[in-house]
Amino acid sequence: MDKIYNHKDSEEKIYNKWEEAGAFKPEINPNGKPFSIILPPPNANAPLHFGHAMYVVEDILIRYHRMLGDASLWLPGADHAGFETQFVFEKQLQKEGKSRFDYDRGTLYKMIWDFVQGNRGTMENQLKRLGFSLDWSRMKFTLDPKVIEVVYKTFKKLHDDELVYRDLKLVNYCTKDGTGFSDLEVLHVEHNDPLYYMKYGPFVLATVRPETKFGDTAVAVHPKDLRYKEYIGKEIEFESLIGKVRLRVVGDEAVDPEFGTGVVKVTPSHDFTDFEIGKRHGLAMKQVIGFDGKLTEIAGKYEGLKVKEAREVISKDLIDQGLMEKVDDKYKHTVSTCYKCGRVLEPLPMEQWFIKVKPLVKESVKALKDKEIKVVPKRFEKTMIQWFDNFHDWNISRQLVWGIRIPAWKCEKCDEWIVTEGQSPEKCAKCNSKELVQDPDTFDTWFSSGQWPFATLMSSSSSKLKTKNSKIDEDSSDFEKFYPTSVMETAYDILPWWVCRMVMFGIYTTGKVPFKTVYYHGLIRDSKGQKMSKSKGNVINPIEMIEKYSADAVRMALVFGASAGNDQSLAEEKIRGMRNFANKLWNIARFIDINRTQNLKLKTQSLDELEKIAKEEADKRMIEAVKELTEKTTKHVEKFELNLAAEGLYEFVWHEFADKYIEDVKNRINKESFIILNSLFIIQLKLLHPFIPFITEEIFGKFTGNMLITERWPSFAKASTDVKALADRSAGSRRG
Ligand SMILES: [Zn+2]
Numbered sequence: 001m002d003k004i005y006n007h008k009d010s011e012e013k014i015y016n017k018w019e020e021a022g023a024f025k026p027e028i029n030p031n032g033k034p035f036s037i038i039l040p041p042p043n044a045n046a047p048l049h050f051g052h053a054m055y056v057v058e059d060i061l062i063r064y065h066r067m068l069g070d071a072s073l074w075l076p077g078a079d080h081a082g083f084e085t086q087f088v089f090e091k092q093l094q095k096e097g098k099s100r101f102d103y104d105r106g107t108l109y110k111m112i113w114d115f116v117q118g119n120r121g122t123m124e125n126q127l128k129r130l131g132f133s134l135d136w137s138r139m140k141f142t143l144d145p146k147v148i149e150v151v152y153k154t155f156k157k158l159h160d161d162e163l164v165y166r167d168l169k170l171v172n173y174c175t176k177d178g179t180g181f182s183d184l185e186v187l188h189v190e191h192n193d194p195l196y197y198m199k200y201g202p203f204v205l206a207t208v209r210p211e212t213k214f215g216d217t218a219v220a221v222h223p224k225d226l227r228y229k230e231y232i233g234k235e236i237e238f239e240s241l242i243g244k245v246r247l248r249v250v251g252d253e254a255v256d257p258e259f260g261t262g263v264v265k266v267t268p269s270h271d272f273t274d275f276e277i278g279k280r281h282g283l284a285m286k287q288v289i290g291f292d293g294k295l296t297e298i299a300g301k302y303e304g305l306k307v308k309e310a311r312e313v314i315s316k317d318l319i320d321q322g323l324m325e326k327v328d329d330k331y332k333h334t335v336s337t338c339y340k341c342g343r344v345l346e347p348l349p350m351e352q353w354f355i356k357v358k359p360l361v362k363e364s365v366k367a368l369k370d371k372e373i374k375v376v377p378k379r380f381e382k383t384m385i386q387w388f389d390n391f392h393d394w395n396i397s398r399q400l401v402w403g404i405r406i407p408a409w410k411c412e413k414c415d416e417w418i419v420t421e422g423q424s425p426e427k428c429a430k431c432n433s434k435e436l437v438q439d440p441d442t443f444d445t446w447f448s449s450g451q452w453p454f455a456t457l458m459s460s461s462s463s464k465l466k467t468k469n470s471k472i473d474e475d476s477s478d479f480e481k482f483y484p485t486s487v488m489e490t491a492y493d494i495l496p497w498w499v500c501r502m503v504m505f506g507i508y509t510t511g512k513v514p515f516k517t518v519y520y521h522g523l524i525r526d527s528k529g530q531k532m533s534k535s536k537g538n539v540i541n542p543i544e545m546i547e548k549y550s551a552d553a554v555r556m557a558l559v560f561g562a563s564a565g566n567d568q569s570l571a572e573e574k575i576r577g578m579r580n581f582a583n584k585l586w587n588i589a590r591f592i593d594i595n596r597t598q599n600l601k602l603k604t605q606s607l608d609e610l611e612k613i614a615k616e617e618a619d620k621r622m623i624e625a626v627k628e629l630t631e632k633t634t635k636h637v638e639k640f641e642l643n644l645a646a647e648g649l650y651e652f653v654w655h656e657f658a659d660k661y662i663e664d665v666k667n668r669i670n671k672e673s674f675i676i677l678n679s680l681f682i683i684q685l686k687l688l689h690p691f692i693p694f695i696t697e698e699i700f701g702k703f704t705g706n707m708l709i710t711e712r713w714p715s716f717a718k719a720s721t722d723v724k725a726l727a728d729r730s731a732g733s734r735r736g
């Protein structure tokens with residue numbers, strides 16, 4: 001063995017060997033019981049960051065279950081990430097002095113498609129660099145035709161069940177990016193803005209948005225506000241900047257008598273509360289801000305001004321004409337902004353498709369309460385239920401080209417909408433007209449990724465790799481075998497966007513929960529606990545760290561000290577420390593190797609066999625200790641306490657096995673003690689394999705000529721009952 005382990009020589013070679021052997025396919029354990037994890041699909045266009053590296057948790061679980069003998073499937077995929085990708089692409093267009101408006105829909109889509117394809121391999125290669133044992137033969141993309149088929153079927157079914165409807169409502173719209181968002185996607189930012197007190201006839205009313213005044217269709221007061229009670233139901237007349245205006249005074253509970261003067265203007269087209277007031281009182285809608293972010297012709301001489309300019313010009317004119325009582329300079333309030341470009345979002349009236357969420361939520365909450373889904377850590381169960389309780393109807397229409405186009409057509413003659421599973425309808429179902437126009441909008445990306453666990457498995461058939469005695473025949477689909485999936489593992493920060501929706505759609509479409517356990521990992525922060533970001537310059541690049549210290553060191557660093565659901569600080573020192581651990585392991589292996597050449601024909605023994613050989617007290621104690629280590633590691637992994645498993649292994653291998661035991665054995669090495677030493681080391685390699693797969697594979701290969709990835713997880717006859725039960729369930733495959 002070389003004096004120093006060189007990860008650069010070994011990692012790629014080993015990964016290829018695993019892949020060539022078909023070790024990542026569940027068929028490698030043909031008789032095992034199914035165990036499955038669907039990889040949260042990274043954005044197909046973006047390079048990897050440390051958040052993705054946390055999927056090491058999934059790899060550890062998959063490798064452990066593979067070693068138990070389970071038919072373990074870890075299915076990779078990529079997300080088209082509609083808005084995110086189109087945003088990045090448009091930025092690139094901008095650099096070339098172009099914009100999305102320079103191209104027709106088809107051309108733009110094709111250009112983004114090529115752009116994404118050009119970048120796609122990057123992400124996949126980076127996942128490979130981390131040693132992730134994903135079954136690449138089952139790779140899925142959210143825009144695969146078969147996946148789209150599933151997504152369309154779900155939409156049609158929702159529509160048939162009247163859980164999808166089309167309605168005109170206000171939407172949070174980014175006038176720069178040209179699309180609406182759901183309420184979950186809105187970034188709420190605190191702003192200091194002037195508060196304007198405008199004169200409206202007998203009233204003075206306060207607003208931060210004088211520019212929407214031409215869209216007013218009423219003024220409102222609280223029905224019990226004695227100051228204004230006499231006005232309710234009457235009309236007021238006053239001078240606005242573009243002529244005389246008459247507005248009705250309505251009494252509505254939504255008005256806060258404490259805000260401003262207790263009188264507010266009602267602009268149903270541009271404010272969510274006003275929209276509701278408008279509905280209650282049958283008020284007209286007047287759109288004074290267009291989708292381009294400029295004032296419409298309703299604003300008279302102010303038409304064409306952008307919102308910000310309009311606010312300045314109009315407030316100045318109001319002051320000049322004596323129509324402004326006063327301006328309070330610093331009014332603190334929360335503003336909805338675009339999470340990508342930072343622009344203030346405009347509430348704008350728009351027809352869209354909505355999902356009626358309440359009925360779907362009911363089943364999801366029930367599944368959580370009935371423990372059909374186990375949540376790790378447990379505290380997130382409550383978080384999920386709280387989100388479910390607060391979900392509103394979800395608008396899934398996005399005004400983007402990059403995405404899955406909504407399979408709905410409008411009849412130009414009678415305005416009827418026809419929804420299909422993707423096929424263009426021949427004629428209107430109501431009036432037989434053939435003048436049908438497809439909805440230009442695409443689905444919110446979360447609508448398709450919310451169906452990911454079943455959409456991937458339904459669109460994938462089992463691989464053709466046939467093994468002797470295989471129970472998997474070519475007809476059995478992945479969906480039948482692997483759904484519900486075993487574990488969903490993801491960062492907690494996408495809990496409401498993604499995880500909750502997967503539960504909703506999973507139960508709705510398949511009648512079953514999409515996963516039996518959901519595990520949330522924490523976020524990776526820098527050594528000072530700050531969020532990593534390009535602007536702060538504190539980003540650590542996982543690939544650089546792999547180059548420098550090995551994938552094993554990166555993996556171990558991510559698990560060590562990181563319990564489920566808690567954020568962790570990651571410093572380069574920690575990764576370096578784990579590289580040192582790998583070096584320690586290599587040195588142990590070298591010591592054994594040197595002695596091995598003198599004892600060539602000695603075979604590795606099981607723990608139970610070793611007990612019979614052991615005569616020395618120190619040997620007996622070490623055998624017991626390794627048994628205990630095996631039990632503890634198994635229990636921790638089963639309970640998703642991967643940090644405890646990793647820490648226990650690290651401590652034991654370094655301080656008990658290397659520092660104490662080997663130091664002692666060195667002086668008395670003989671045939672028996674060598675067998676014990678060698679066998680106990682092999683067991684530790686197996687226990688370490690899911691965490692640091694490359695170096696353990698390298699050593700195991702050198703020692704045995706076999707492949708560690710498909711070896712069985714250590715077990716022994718007198719194991720405690722729960723560990724025994726785990727080992728027994730893979731007994732079938734061992735016999736096979
Ligand atoms: Zn924006």
Ligand SMILES: [Zn+2]
Nearest residue numbers: 411414428431
């Ligand atoms: Zn029609």
